[in-house]
Amino acid sequence: AQSVTQLGSHVSVSEGALVLLRCNYSSSVPPYLFWYVQYPNQGLQLLLKYTTGATLVKGINGFEAEFKKSETSFHLTKPSAHMSDAAEYFCAVRGRYNFNKFYFGSGTKLNVKP
């Protein structure tokens, strides 16, 4: 069984501050982990993914995430928030063999204050 928990449905940061969005997963098989972003009136866009190899993965727009197996976590970070980062972020897990059958978290809305 696979599931994802995102802590905090709403996160607010000031422009220029660190962004940290939390994601913990549960998976009975080695997980593939993803972060998606949804900007207003747009579809889900892939930010970054972890499959195998290096546990620190870099994505678009300066975001990165680290896979920590011991903590079953895949937190998303960005050193300095920009106003354009305001969006909803979804963490997702999938099994190795069900290529696009994702199990998503409930999402975190990021608000960036000027």
Add this chain to the structure above:
Amino acid sequence: EAGVTQFPSHSVIEKGQTVTLRCDPISGHDNLYWYRRVMGKEIKFLLHFVKESKQDESGMPNNRFLAERTGGTYSTLKVQPAELEDSGVYFCASSQMNTEAFFGQGTRLTVV
């Protein structure tokens, strides 16, 4: 190249009515997925087509939902009759074999 397109973007219907959502995948993508997000909750998998065949429909909530993909191109998701709990955002995604999926912008369905 056009992305995944979903119609309509919004739909408001009364309980008991029928609604049909449409998804046009990226051309050449054999795989098509439907997902749903009920208000404030997680996005949940509904079903997966490979061409015109249903590969996995384990997430379909009940028999009021009917998905089709005739000819292996666009797909429709019909809800008949709609209930209040069917309100949410319905996402469609498409992909080539064993590659990442591209998502549409979603259809927001409100049942009143």
